[in-house]
Amino acid sequence: MQHDVETPEDYYKAIEEDWRKEKLLKVREYILMHGPELKEGIQYKMLSFGLESSVVFHLNAQKSYVSLYVGDIKKITGATQSLKDLDYGKGCIRIKKSVDLNESGLEEFVRATIEAWRKGKDVSC
Numbered sequence: 010m011q012h013d014v015e016t017p018e019d020y021y022k023a024i025e026e027d028w029r030k031e032k033l034l035k036v037r038e039y040i041l042m043h044g045p046e047l048k049e050g051i052q053y054k055m056l057s058f059g060l061e062s063s064v065v066f067h068l069n070a071q072k073s074y075v076s077l078y079v080g081d082i083k084k085i086t087g088a089t090q091s092l093k094d095l096d097y098g099k100g101c102i103r104i105k106k107s108v109d110l111n112e113s114g115l116e117e118f119v120r121a122t123i124e125a126w127r128k129g130k131d132v133s134c
Contacts, residue, residue, distance in 0.1 A: 012024065
């Protein structure tokens, strides 16, 4: 789902008050906790987290899941182990209603991605 908004605050107001918003806010918490220097914005009608032209994550509430977009999951050391119980593709992690984020390994993946980005490693597509 795309949201025609200009600020993160508008985005949060635009999404429905349901499990997707709850999970999206939890993933946002992981990103901001492990990457406090990342600026939150809107890009491609979804949330973005990065600095200037270097975006590390995009986050969006879809119809049936929450999407966390990353460059290429395989570029992150230990990603397949961290994400083993999640539905993911090359650059998108799909967080469904049944996922318990506290036990999913997603926070570890977010932390590892931010650490790799800080070290100057290519985390893009």
